[in-house]
Amino acid sequence: MTQYAGVDEMPESQRQKQKKQTRKHLITMAFNQLAKDGLINTRTADIAKAAGVSHGTVFAHFPTRDALLTEVINEFGARVTRRLHELAGGGSVHEILEAHLKGLAEFEPFYTRLVREGSLLPESARNTLIMIQSAVSFHLSQAAEREMAAGIIRRLPMHLLFNTWIGLVHYYLANGDLFSPGKPVLERYGKELLEHYLTLITE
Amino acid sequence: MTQYAGVDEMPESQRQKQKKQTRKHLITMAFNQLAKDGLINTRTADIAKAAGVSHGTVFAHFPTRDALLTEVINEFGARVTRRLHELAGGGSVHEILEAHLKGLAEFEPFYTRLVREGSLLPESARNTLIMIQSAVSFHLSQAAEREMAAGIIRRLPMHLLFNTWIGLVHYYLANGDLFSPGKPVLERYGKELLEHYLTLITE
Amino acid sequence: MTQYAGVDEMPESQRQKQKKQTRKHLITMAFNQLAKDGLINTRTADIAKAAGVSHGTVFAHFPTRDALLTEVINEFGARVTRRLHELAGGGSVHEILEAHLKGLAEFEPFYTRLVREGSLLPESARNTLIMIQSAVSFHLSQAAEREMAAGIIRRLPMHLLFNTWIGLVHYYLANGDLFSPGKPVLERYGKELLEHYLTLITE
Amino acid sequence: MTQYAGVDEMPESQRQKQKKQTRKHLITMAFNQLAKDGLINTRTADIAKAAGVSHGTVFAHFPTRDALLTEVINEFGARVTRRLHELAGGGSVHEILEAHLKGLAEFEPFYTRLVREGSLLPESARNTLIMIQSAVSFHLSQAAEREMAAGIIRRLPMHLLFNTWIGLVHYYLANGDLFSPGKPVLERYGKELLEHYLTLITE
DNA sequence: CATGAATGAGGCTTCATTCAT
DNA sequence: GATGAATGAAGCCTCATTCAT
Structure with missing residues (x-):
């Protein structure tokens, strides 16, 4: 009607x-x-x-279910990416990672679904995850470069530096129901993960 | 009778x-x-x-599809666990992680499916992954304890130490088709991941 | 809104x-x-x-096959019951039994299935049969009470009076294919059953 | 083995x-x-x-499931029939009906299944029921004839006399779970049915 | 454009029956 | 003859998709 x-x-x-x-x-x-x-x-x-x-x-x-999901995921990707850029504008590595966690925390439920189920979905889902990570990677790389040069953090290949962080965060997200039942994992473990990671990469 | x-x-x-x-x-x-x-x-x-x-x-x-999957997964879990114990018998952290990668590499395709889809499956799938990780965790903890005491690796909370490693490995497995299309990721990146991780946790 | x-x-x-x-x-x-x-x-x-x-x-x-059958059976039960009430409005025992037969005759094939297979079906089937019989029982009891008081029919426990009638009718329905192959039993034997039954219960 | x-x-x-x-x-x-x-x-x-x-x-x-059922049913029919002949040897109507109930009571569970489900089974099942009833009918007819002649019971068409009885008994058997849950119906209601029926057919 | 009833391909499961040992 | 693993024809139900209104 x-x-x-x-x-x-x-x-x-x-x-x-x-x-x-x-x-x-x-x-x-x-x-x-x-x-x-x-x-x-x-x-x-x-x-x-x-x-x-x-x-x-x-x-x-x-036209199809897949097309809808793709759209939703893309839309989501754009929003998260934008938000991450907003939050992560040119600070220190610490600030950027903090911004990353904050940005993800705002979308934790859906982002977690994407992490968990993304590999069963149309390629667009994967691409979106890649895009989101590019946003973080972009800021992180710049900051890390600076801090490596300044001797604040260790000299490490950028992709490993980055993937270690993503791997850690995704692992906690994917298993959030085990690590933090009934409560967002990032809220509970975000700070700890961040500090731990910083410890690892700090000289 | x-x-x-x-x-x-x-x-x-x-x-x-x-x-x-x-x-x-x-x-x-x-x-x-x-x-x-x-x-x-x-x-x-x-x-x-x-x-x-x-x-x-x-x-x-x-009796049901689920029962078959559960059986396959359990069987798989038992084999991997056994193999990991075999390989990882009481060496250094380096040796244990090497053994872990070797053990997973032997079962990479299925293990990857489990990592990717585990959260959508009957509980048994999750439990199996937990069991496998317990096997590694067990050996790793012992070795890490020793090496922390010996000042070889940093003092870090055991669960973070472990989850960082698992997160890293799973991340590469889950995205193996992107990182290493048409070829086992662990074969291509295993050594690099291992060395990188060791660098991170080494004093 | x-x-x-x-x-x-x-x-x-x-x-x-x-x-x-x-x-x-x-x-x-x-x-x-x-x-x-x-x-x-x-x-x-x-x-x-x-x-x-x-x-x-x-x-x-x-939602399920059972739900459909239940619906069909209930619908049927409601129709038959309504019809029986229509037909059996407060007459003599004779008239009520006649009405009963007439009512059943209108639905003989399905009613026969219910009588034959009811015990293998979801409870609703049994309940429907009970409901239908309640409708008849209600009218019959009243009339029988009157006629017993008036000395027209014998004094008999109401449930036996009723069950004898139902048993007789159901027996002919359930074996209709033997008693009256290719033709509704009630059409062929209804009158005879009615007269016989009345003879039995008449003083 | x-x-x-x-x-x-x-x-x-x-x-x-x-x-x-x-x-x-x-x-x-x-x-x-x-x-x-x-x-x-x-x-x-x-x-x-x-x-x-x-x-x-x-x-x-x-050769088939049906063949087995047929055999079981036939075997059963033969036993019941034999037993009924044994029990019902040439007594009064009362004695014969009593014998009938006694005979059925010995096989109540299976006989009830036959009554309830017989119409869904191969013809042999129906035939068996017919055979069993013939056995009773045979004795009953003789006795009834005598007692009609002697003015003890009413003059009624034999088939109606008989079917009224069978209908009544089958009705109670088929609905045993309602009339007498957890206990053989014939044990609980047999006597009552018998007396009621005799009242009906007695002059 | 929005609607929602109808579609039908396809998935899981059951069970009488067969047949190699 | 006895065995019991294997068979495969149905049966119920789900759900993305279509299309007449």
Whole structure:
């Protein structure tokens, strides 16, 4: 049931706006639902219900389930990346990692799903994770370069430096239900992980 | 005892052996198939076909799909654990990590599936991963304790020491197709990871 | 209320009607099919085919096979009961039994299936039979009470009076194919049963 | 595992005897199992297990499941019939009905299964029930004839006289779980049914 | 465009029956 | 003859996707 009695009465631009809005809403609610029940176990019907639209509407906006997930994931990737850039602007390694954790913590449920289930999803999911990591990597590399030069942190190959950090964080996220049942892992262990990691890479 | 008493007396070497063999074969082929197509995306019919038996035979040996997967995973866990204990017998931290990589490398495809998909599977999958890690943790802790005492490696909380290593290894495994397409990651990056990690934890 | 609020407002006469119709059609055709092939031996696919819909459609309307059967049986129970009340309104014992036979005759095939297979079905089937019998019992008790008081029929415990009648009728229904092959038993033997039974209970 | 090391050592007659014995045993245990779990819901594997033989042995003795059931039912029919003849030898109507109840009570569980599920089974099941009833009918008819002539019981068409009785008894058997949960119905209600019925048919 | 009923391919599981030993 | 592992034809149910309204 639309807001208008006859479809043709709606001005074109209005209609398009409406459509874009529905699409956006769908992405938002899908995001929530996927974070809640997982990327694999959420059915298109669940998403439709969560968004308060008909099941068919999902396919009016996205040709396939995969396309919707890809969109949600991409959207998410863009937001996280933006946020990380915001937070991590040119500080020390310590500050950048802190910003990274803060940024992830804001999206922990969905990000965790991506870490856990990403490898079962369309390539876009993987690419998004790569993109997010690039954002961090970018800032971290610069800071690390500086601090290596300044003798603050050890000289280590950048990719290993970075992957050690990511590996550590992902490991805690993926096993959050074991490490910190019922409570965000990053909240509970973030500080500890950060300090530990800094210890490791500090001269 | 009547003639209808049941047939537990003599091992009935012929038939029972045959059945055990089929069961074993099924587990082996399931193992391969699961390693190849993933734990989520492998259907019971695929396993039957891979094993060269009828679909029904799968259920003559395992009551449900889950039971079969659990069996395969447990079997796998036991083998890996045993192997890790074999390899990691009381050496230095370096030797133990080397042994760990060697042990995992022998089972890389399946282990990778477990790391990637474990969180979507019956609890047994998680438990198996925990068990495997316990095996490594056990040896690593002892060696690390010694070497910390000897001033060879840094004093660090054991769980962080361990999880940093596991996180790093799992991260490379989970993304093996990106880091090392078409070739086992551990073969390509194992040495590098090991040396890097040792650098980090060395005084 | 947003535009995504759900659509309970207007009856959406078109679609909802259509769905209800399909559901009803499904129940009707299931009813026929079950009467024809029996409650045990009718598969969901048969019902779908009989209704001219896809197999999946059955489950779009009823969560399980059992739920569908239960629905059909309940619907049937309600109809028969209503009909029996209609027919049996406060007459003599003779009239009530006549009404009972007439009511059953209208639904003989399905009712016979229920009598034959009821004990193998979900509880709802039993309950429905009980409900139907309660309807008759209610009217019969009242009339019998009156006629016993008036010395028209013998003084007999009500439950035995009733169960004798039901037992007789069910026996003929359950063996209808022997007593009256290719033709409704009640049509052929109803009158005779009624007269016989009245003879028995008459002073 | 047979009692003999080599099959050919067994004398022909011995073997045949053995086979007949197994067959008999199978029928006996099938009888118990069918009485316990019902004719529809008992699987051939259950029967084999109950008999302590292999699943295949069932099919070595009976070509199909139906053939086995038929055999069991026929065997049962013969026994009940014989027993009924034994018990019901030429007494009064009262004595004959009493004998009938007594005879059925000895086999109540299986007989009840037959009454409940008979119409879903191969024709032989129906025929057996008919045969059993013929046995009773035979004695009852003679006695009833006498007592009608003697003015003890009413003059009623024999088939109605008989079917009223059978209908009543079957009704209580089929609904035994409702009328007398956890206890044989005939034990609890037999006497009452008998007296009630006699009242009905008595002048 | 939005709707949601209908679709149907495909997955898991059961069980009477077969057959090599 | 007895065995029991293996078979495979069904049966129930799920869910992404389509399409008439």
